[in-house]
Amino acid sequence: MRVSVIGGSTVTESQAKSAERVGRRLAQRGHTVVCGGLGGVMEAACRGASETDGRTIGILPGEERAAANPHVDVPIATGLGHARNALVVMNGDAVIAVDGGVGTLSEVGYAGVFDRPIAGIGTHDAPGVEPVGSAAEAVTYVEETVESRGETDV
Numbered sequence: 162m163r164v165s166v167i168g169g170s171t172v173t174e175s176q177a178k179s180a181e182r183v184g185r186r187l188a189q190r191g192h193t194v195v196c197g198g199l200g201g202v203m204e205a206a207c208r209g210a211s212e213t214d215g216r217t218i219g220i221l222p223g224e225e226r227a228a229a230n231p232h233v234d235v236p237i238a239t240g241l242g243h244a245r246n247a248l249v250v251m252n253g254d255a256v257i258a259v260d261g262g263v264g265t266l267s268e269v270g271y272a273g274v275f276d277r278p279i280a281g282i283g284t285h286d287a288p289g290v291e292p293v294g295s296a297a298e299a300v301t302y303v304e305e306t307v308e309s310r311g312e313t314d315v
Contacts, residue, residue: 162191162192162193162254162255162303162304162307163192163193163194163195163218163252163253163254164187164192164193164194164195164253164254164255164256164257164300164303165195165196165249165250165252165253165255165256165257165268165272165277166180166183166184166187166194166195166196166202166203166206166256166257166258166259167196167197167202167203167249167250167256167257167258167259167261167265167268167269168180168201168202168203168206168258168259168260168261168265168284169201169202169259169260169261169262169265170197170199170200170201170202170203170264171200171201172201172202172205172259172260176201176202176205176259176260176283177201177202177205178205179205179259179260179282179283179296180201180202180203180205180206180209180259180260181205181206181208181209182209182295182296183206183209183257183259183282183296183299183300184205184206184207184208184209184210184211184213184215184217185209185210185212185213185215185296186209186296186297186299186300187206187209187210187215187257187300188209188210188211188213188214188215188216189213189215190300190304192215192300193215193216193217193218194206194207194210194215194216194217194218195217195218195220195249195252195253196217196218196219196220196233196249197219197220197221197222197245197246197249198218198219198220198221198228198229198230198233198236198237199219199221199222199228199229199230200230202259202260202261203219203230204230204232206259207219207230207232207233208230208232210232211232211234216234216235217232217233217234217235218233218234218235218237218252219233219235219236219237220237220239220245220248220249220252221236221237221238221239221245222239222240222241222242222243222245223238223239223240223242224238224239224240225238226238243264243267246264246267246268246271247271249268249271250268250271250272250275250277251271251275253277254277254303254307255277255278255279255280255303255304255306255307256268256269256272256277256278256279256280256303257279257280257281257282257299257300257303258279258280258281258282258284258285258290259281259282259283259284260282260283260284261284261285265284265285266285266287269281269284269285269287269289269290270287272289273287273288273289278291278302278303278306278307278310279291280293280298280299280300280302280303281293281299282294282295282296282299291306
């Protein structure tokens with residue numbers, strides 16, 4: 162399964178560790194991390210996944226694949242700026258949000274539009290977001306929800 166990990170591009174050490182645990186847990190469970198490919202939550206989740214031999218995809222806002230953080234396996238340059246947020250969410254079967262500002266909120270909105278289950282760790286209180294307290298809870302929530310729907314696009 163592919164899971165979109167979204168969140169702030171500027172994060173505290175605690176938020177980065179949380180995102181890293183999400184990436185690590187997803188990789189341990191055999192899932193691919195999809196993200197916006199840059200820093201903050203995106204880089205931390207990719208770092209956690211790559212340190213656990215997981216696969217990562219970064220859907221970048223700019224035109225240069227080289228702009229991706231060093232833990233992205235597959236960088237995808239879009240040249241779309243923030244409009245790429247729709248692609249980040251669309252390319253996951255589920256979404257895990259860690260922290261985040263208005264960019265993350267737009268991705269949460271797209272997750273609702275595309276009917277993706279959303280687990281949230283310290284993120285927006287928005288319709289469709291299931292608040293969870295840990296990476297393990299987030300991964301379990303998205304796995305169980307996607308499985309119950311029978312809808313993965315592997």
